[in-house]
Amino acid sequence: MVTQLTDDIGPAALLPALQSMGGHIEYLDSFASTTLAKQSSLRSLYEELLLRLSPIAKTTDEDEIFAQWVADAIADSASERAKRLADASPLPQTRHQIVKTFRRNPDVVAEVLLRAKGVCEGCRTPAPFQRPDGSFYLEVHHVKRLADGGHDTVDNAIALCPNCHRERHFGRPPNSA
Ligand SMILES: [Zn+2]
Ligand SMILES: [Zn+2]
Structure with missing residues (x-):
């Protein structure tokens, strides 16, 4: 099933779906006792997909990406920044992502x-x-x-x-x- 899925849709299109699935599993984990059975089949599907898709995951340097966002914000006008700051949530945002990292020796x-x-x-x-x-x-x-x-x-x-x-x-x- 997994092979068919990845071949039909194309692995790149599946990465975002896989990321939200990871978030869903984490969410279910917070009610561990009630949904154990459901969770374990979901988890094994997730792990199988992860294995299939990991070769196309990109390595990223989060610090460098964030530094570029900061540089972009500084280059923006003061009024644009003020507008965004006024609308921004004071609660830090979270996101789920699948990142390939180097395992250093x-x-x-x-x-x-x-x-x-x-x-x-x-x-x-x-x-x-x-x-x-x-x-x-x-x-x-x-x-x-x-x-x-x-x-x-x-x-x-x-x-x-x-x-x-x-x-x-x-x-x-x-x-x-
Ligand atoms: Zn370094
Ligand atoms: Zn030094």
């Missing part, structure tokens, strides 16, 4: 953190603070992004302080002064 992160010895490999200053366990806080960044085909290897990763890390993602490219 924890050994790569561990090796890079050990290599850095608590010093940012970008600006060479010490990590800005320590975690509760006393370890130095640095973030491991892929020099060539995984989304661009970069490898999840020690050679393609550096440990950065939060400032340097944000700059790599959101700052000007090095030669654009």
Whole structure:
């Protein structure tokens, strides 16, 4: 049935339906005891569809998408922003989505953190603070992004302080002064 569904409609058209199904399952989960049977058949259909459709799901960088929305809002006129703010709900909106993410290798992160010895490999200053366990806080960044085909290897990763890390993602490219 699932195969027929995905072949008839086309997998891309099914993704939004699958997303709302995921939301529905979460909703049912909040009344777990009453709908267990219904839920489990729905859930197995959901999981089968998810498996079929996962190859076409896109990897997204939510931070970068949101940063673009902010840039668009800043570029808008003050009156447009004021109008939208006046109409906006004060309650934060939620949405369900199916996102394909990279599962990073924890050994790569561990090796890079050990290599850095608590010093940012970008600006060479010490990590800005320590975690509760006393370890130095640095973030491991892929020099060539995984989304661009970069490898999840020690050679393609550096440990950065939060400032340097944000700059790599959101700052000007090095030669654009
Ligand atoms: Zn740094
Ligand atoms: Zn990064």
